[in-house]
Every structure is written in C-alpha cells, then in structure tokens.
Amino acid sequence: MLNNKTILITGGTGSFGHHFVDYVLANYKPKKLIIYSRDEFKQFNMQNRYKENSDVLRFFIGDVRDGGRLRMAMKGVDYVIHAAALKQVPACEYNPNEAILTNINGAMNVINASLEAGVKKVVALSTDKAVNPINLYGGTKLVSDKLFCAANAYSGEGGTVFSVVRYGNVAGSRGSVIPFFQNIIDNGGKELPITDFRMTRFWISLEQGVELVIKALEESSGGETFISKIPSFKITDLAEAMLPGCEKKEVGIREGEKLHEIMITREDSLHTYEYEKHYIIYPHYNWWRDRDIVPGGKLVAPEFEYSSGTNTEWLSVEQLREKLLTDLDEH
Numbered sequence: 001m002l003n004n005k006t007i008l009i010t011g012g013t014g015s016f017g018h019h020f021v022d023y024v025l026a027n028y029k030p031k032k033l034i035i036y037s038r039d040e041f042k043q044f045n046m047q048n049r050y051k052e053n054s055d056v057l058r059f060f061i062g063d064v065r066d067g068g069r070l071r072m073a074m075k076g077v078d079y080v081i082h083a084a085a086l087k088q089v090p091a092c093e094y095n096p097n098e099a100i101l102t103n104i105n106g107a108m109n110v111i112n113a114s115l116e117a118g119v120k121k122v123v124a125l126s127t128d129k130a131v132n133p134i135n136l137y138g139g140t141k142l143v144s145d146k147l148f149c150a151a152n153a154y155s156g157e158g159g160t161v162f163s164v165v166r167y168g169n170v171a172g173s174r175g176s177v178i179p180f181f182q183n184i185i186d187n188g189g190k191e192l193p194i195t196d197f198r199m200t201r202f203w204i205s206l207e208q209g210v211e212l213v214i215k216a217l218e219e220s221s222g223g224e225t226f227i228s229k230i231p232s233f234k235i236t237d238l239a240e241a242m243l244p245g246c247e248k249k250e251v252g253i254r255e256g257e258k259l260h261e262i263m264i265t266r267e268d269s270l271h272t273y274e275y276e277k278h279y280i281i282y283p284h285y286n287w288w289r290d291r292d293i294v295p296g297g298k299l300v301a302p303e304f305e306y307s308s309g310t311n312t313e314w315l316s317v318e319q320l321r322e323k324l325l326t327d328l329d330e331h
C-alpha cells in the first residue's frame with residue numbers, strides 16, 4: 001500500500017522514525033518519505049545514513065507547534081505518521097507548558113493540516129502512559145489520543161482516516177531500564193537497584209512497533225486504537241538475565257512510575273476486539289456505530305484488562321537473555 005506513495009513522519013529523526021524508514025525502504029517503493037523535525041544536526045546525520053536513498057528522502061525542518069509550516073509540508077502527502085513528542089516523564093513534569101504545546105497543540109496542528117491537505121490516513125503514536133495517566137506526559141498523550149480519534153468526525157465521507165497505535169517502553173530505548181542496568185554492569189557493579197520487586201513490564205521491540213503502525217495504515221477506518229499482543233517480564237528476572245546471580249536492592253518506586261503497564265482498561269473492554277496478534281479498541285462515539293469492525297476478531301470478556309501484571313504470556317530469564325541479544329533498540 002505504500003508503493004509510489006508520499007509519507008510524512010513527524011519526529012522522523014527519532015528512534016521510531018529510523019526504524020520506520022528502514023522498514024519502508026526494505027519492503028516498499030515509496031515515492032517520497034518526508035522527515036519533519038526541528039534539529040538540523042539530527043537531520044544531517046540521518047541524511048548521511050540514508051545517502052543511497054536521497055531520491056526518496058526529504059528533510060523538512062519544522063516544529064509541530066507551527067501549523068503553517070505543517071500545512072506547507074503536507075501538500076501532496078498520502079500518509080502521515082505522527083511520532084514527534086516530548087516524552088521524558090521528569091522533563092514533562094518540570095516543563096508542563098512545553099509538553100502541552102508539543103504533545104497537545106502539536107497534535108491539533110497535525111490533525112488540521114492533514115484535513116486541509118486531504119491526507120488519506122494518519123497514524124498517531126501513543127503510549128501505555130496515556131492509560132489512567134499519573135504523570136503529565138501520560139496526560140498529554142491521553143488528550144492527543146482523544147484528539148486523533150475524535151478527528152474522524154470532521155473528515156467527512158471518504159476523508160482523512162485517523163487512528164492510534166499504542167505501545168509501552170521499547171526494549172533498550174534511551175532512558176529505559178536496560179541501558180540503566182547495562183551502565184552499572186559495564187562499570188563493574190555487582191548489585192542492581194530495583195524500584196519494586198513486584199514490578200512488571202511488557203516487552204516490545206521497535207520492529208513490532210513499526211509493524212503495528214503498518215497494520216493500522218492497512219486496516220484503520222477511523223478512530224481505532226491498535227495494541228500489540230506481547231509478552232510480559234518481571235524486572236527482577238531482567239536483572240537476573242543481565243547479571244546472573246546479582247544482588248538486587250529494592251530502592252522504592254519513583255514519582256510518576258507504575259507497578260505494571262496497562263494498555264487496555266476494564267472500561268475499554270466493552271469496545272475491544274481480540275485478533276491473532278493484536279487488540280483493537282474501537283471508538284464509542286455515537287457517530288461511529290460499529291460501522292467498520294475488522295473481520296476475524298472477537299469481543300474480549302467484560303472486565304478484561306490488558307496489563308503487564310496479569311498477562312498470560314511471560315518471558316523466562318532464559319528467554320529474556322535471548323531477546324537481549326536480538327531485540328534491542330540500539331538507535
């Protein structure tokens with residue numbers, strides 16, 4: 001579906017953007033891939049990395065806070081992937097206005113520019129932190145998700161289709177627990193600090209995140225939230241996998257941190273369908289009326305919750321060790 005199409009990726013110089021570009025170039029023949037972000041140096045590095053694809057890649061300097069610039073960038077664009085965000089929890093907590101301007105106002109600008117340019121489909125990236133949010137980052141992403149789902153009401157028959165893809169911390173991503181433990185290990189540490197021995201997380205690779213976005217581009221008809229079915233792991237098992245026999249010290253949960261990641265709430269279960277490899281939460285707006293449930297799914301049980309703490313699929317220490325060799329986001 002992406003052959004001979006023009007795709008714009010806001011935040012295209014980030015971890016997701018790099019993986020998405022790799023994936024699209026390996027599997028399709030797009031007409032143009034437009035990277036939209038602020039920092040010229042990141043764009044310069046990316047341009048060098050993809051020298052051989054200079055006929056396809058375009059680098060557009062712009063801020064998602066700038067609606068006019070987005071409108072200019074979206075002329076002739078078929079698909080938009082909205083990945084630009086401020087996403088560090090402590091930074092968003094300390095700079096709430098900045099988080100709101102990028103994550104909420106930016107989302108509104110992306111929606112308006114897409115509607116105006118007649119973009120076919122827009123997929124916005126969400127996070128587990130938008131589910132029952134306890135920090136400002138999660139709060140802004142919840143608002144962003146709502147904006148993208150509601151935007152379908154404004155696109156009219158045959159107009160732009162907006163959907164959301166939600167996943168949790170990508171294995172190995174900057175600021176996450178794996179590089180944190182690795183740094184201690186590389187410096188000869190024998191003890192790994194664990195915020196809470198009960199803590200669990202989902203395991204997702206960037207590859208799976210990109211595949212879910214492609215699925216959303218293929219299947220969305222407006223307002224859905226796509227969530228991958230992925231395994232869970234205990235943080236204590238991760239510590240064991242990375243440093244066998246290590247001492248583990250419980251240091252207390254941090255501000256804005258949850259014991260378990262939740263992707264689908266009990267309230268969402270009334271509108272959630274299970275598929276072989278993913279779930280879809282359908283919108284519950286009266287304008288939507290069950291019009292396009294993707295075939296092959298089954299409504300989940302009432303009160304179903306998709307949480308890393310009650311997941312049915314778990315990674316053992318051994319499996320974690322294998323995944324650490326194959327799945328890490330090295331960007």
Ligand SMILES: NC(=O)c1ccc[n+]([C@@H]2O[C@H](COP(=O)([O-])OP(=O)(O)OC[C@H]3O[C@@H](n4cnc5c(N)ncnc54)[C@H](OP(=O)(O)O)[C@@H]3O)[C@@H](O)[C@H]2O)c1
Nearest residue numbers: 011013014015016037038039063064084085127168169170
């Ligand atoms: N990484 C994870 O573990 C994870 C997990 C769940 C969900 N997500 C979501 O996935 C998306 C992508 O994450 P990522 O890991 O690729 O993030 P990342 O590596 O931090 O990249 C963020 C990108 O956004 C750009 N950006 C930031 N502010 C911008 C603005 N105001 N206007 C235009 N571009 C801006 C950055 O470039 P400049 O600074 O040059 O503008 C960069 O290209 C985000 O929406 C995030 O919430 C990520």
